[in-house]
Amino acid sequence: MAALLVGATVGAVQAQRAGELPPVFEGVGIEERLGDYVPADLTFFDETGAEVRLGDFFDGQRPVALNLVYFDCPMLCSLVLDRFTQTLKQMDWAPGGPFEVLTISFAAGETPDLAARAKER
DSSP: OHHHHHHHHHHHHHHHHTTOOOGGGTTOOOOOOTTOOOOTTOEEEOTTSOEEEGGGGOOSSSOEEEEEEOSSOSSHHHHHHHHHHHHHHHSSSOBTTTBEEEEEEOOTTOOHHHHHHHHHO
């Protein structure tokens, strides 16, 4: 049984080496825009479902720690959020005081409910 599972894994790796991408990655790319500003008028939905502008979170006085994640992610994004939260709890300063924290999901299908649950953690 173990050999069968290893064989299936090797086959999947070989398919990716041949240049075949899973359908979920079709059309995905990176466009470097070094030195550009992120438009403050970009809109998102917060954890309550209300539409908010990105610029509303930047007052020009305090720095903003920005996390770009998936809220519904079983591995790395959850680890990043958990470790970030642990680090914040160890600090003398708290978000809302000398700095702000903004976490945005870059997965279009994620809901305000997922954002609310991530915020509770």
